[in-house]
Amino acid sequence: MALEGLKRILIVQTAFLGDVILATPLIRACKGLWPGATVDFLCIPQTAPLLENHPLLGQVIPYDKRGKERGLLPLVRLIRSLRARRYGLAIVPHPSLRSAVLVSAAGIPLRVGSNRSAGKWLFNRLVHYEKGRHEVERNLKLLRPFGWEARGLRPELFPSRSDCRRVDELLAAVGHSPFVALAPGSVWPTKRWPTRSFSQLAARLEAELGLRCVLVGGQEDKELGEEIASSSRGSVLNLAGKLTPLQSAEVIRRARVLVTNDTAPLHMASATGTPVVAIFGPTVPEFGFGPYRVPHRIAQIPLACRPCSTHGGKRCPIGTFACMENLHPELVFDLTAQLLEELDGVERKGKTEQFLDRGSDA
Template identity: 40%
Template sequence: MNQTPDSFKKILILQTAFIGDVILTTPLLRVCAEKFPTAQIHFITIPASRNTVETLPYIYKLWIYDKRGKDAGLANLIRFSRKLKKEKFDLALIPHRSLRSALLVYFARISRRIGFDTSSGSFLFSDKVKYSGEGHEINRNLKLFEPLNIEINEKQFPEIHPDETDRKIISDWLQQNGLGTLKPLVCMAPGSIWFTKRWIPEYWATLSERLTQQGYSVVFVGSSVDHPLIQNIIEMINSPVYNASGLFTVRQSAELIRRSILLISNDSAPTHIGVSVKTPVLTIFGSTVPTFGFYPCGENDRVAEIENLPCRPCTDHGREKCPLKHFKCMKDLYPDHVFEIAEEMIHEHH
């Protein structure tokens, strides 16, 4: 049955995974608002992602589910679900493939619950969609519309909406550091929670030197967790570079990246932040591969990787150490190669 624009009055979308996953859910929110313009779109995410999505115009109400804190455990999950039940949602879209997310919408008694067949809680859905191993994660998420007979043919991109305060904070910081006027900015994001997703620190230092010698201002971005790693990299660099890790929110970091001519990142959330603000992104892949569907999907984006390495990929997400102890996927990906790609990207688009 085809759904009309007023088929649903209240729609709930859940994504309580990592910030990168939340960013890749923003096209689902936007398309949902376009297809059902009279519906209230509610969104559930975790505390760490509040800043990322709270300025999106498509969200009628933002729900924060603190699954590691005050909402942890089954009793609190049921309590949270009771609040949802009072809203009388008539549709839930669940891109997050976890039992917890499935239980939330099931206990909320939402009649139409659409999720993926690979979810731990798929038996609790009213409609199951095949989670494809092909294509980009954005397109996989949009397949949740299939049971509603809605096809999405246009290419969709993630979004982050910095506000006026975010823009002023970044303008002030750039001015205080004498950045962004004479030399073009290049942002670098060397962090990841997974060791095997992190390019070699010495290589980041070498790449930074090469770029500063070519007349670019290099700014390192990341969370406060990344600060020690970045500080370690900076201590190896003789040229002046800047450490913005831990200084800014996700939206403010997005604004900083937006003002850059290039972002170089590991396979981590900053990749998707860069795509969201339409800055060309060069993503470095180690133990993971672009075909997992989390590659930078902007028109001018590129990847750097060691292709045809028999041990790649060795994991879906990342590892604490190389299982074969040689770490060739990163060690053999030399700074000269990444620099060449970066230079090509800069010259093509600037």
């Protein structure tokens, strides 16, 4: 069922960086269904830079729901602003009540969300939330009422030329040598693999495979990066805190492999096509937030207490942190080496593309 004459579409995702990355396929899918429509995206200010330079996106609308726009009056002002834009369709992958209230109060005639939403009664098109599917596919499923069928879309990010020049400058210390990117941070402390484990991994990658490591992350990850870099005697390049989100994505694009916690850089790798070793502790990839359509390995250990959270937490519920403490660097190194060996074999044959839809878990 297609909508004739649809002029403006609004996508609402006001969660974290990774959630916005995984919602980007909706932009291209909407333009595929309605080529003449303008697609806008509402998100929080911290994630808005991810959407810069997107060639198919109209306007990015930042909503500082946890900061200066917190409370009822700013919400009312935003509702009035959205109402004045006369959107014909709202697509809301974010499951919060506030997101549902926002698009309903703005008078958007067609509102699509999942039956997992806290405000599901405010939508007039509901789509069943499938726990076993990847989040990218769950998001795209929101367009199924309008005739969309999955067509192999994956997340997209668009670093600018100035972003690339900045990355050139920062990577000058590495030169043209291949490197492994490491992402040691996470907004949730329980999802962080210990810094000493990252340090040991970096040492082995250089000593045994001749690969230097480059740390990526936001300002909040700067101290983690400094701790890892200081133990490496200069062999690890710490770029955490020196990069914008799109610059981080560009560094990841240039890496041979990314080793990362279950956090935003994992999804940047899916957007840039970079092979990834993803470390899972309190969460599991079966929740739908693992690597997507890139060569990968999953680093995790079987424990009766896993998973203990859908998002991670500030502390281990049973006080052991065994899911990360007992995930030894030897395992992550072996998985990284296996993935690199597989990729080297593919590149020799010139057939890297045949692995885009393959993944391997351990």
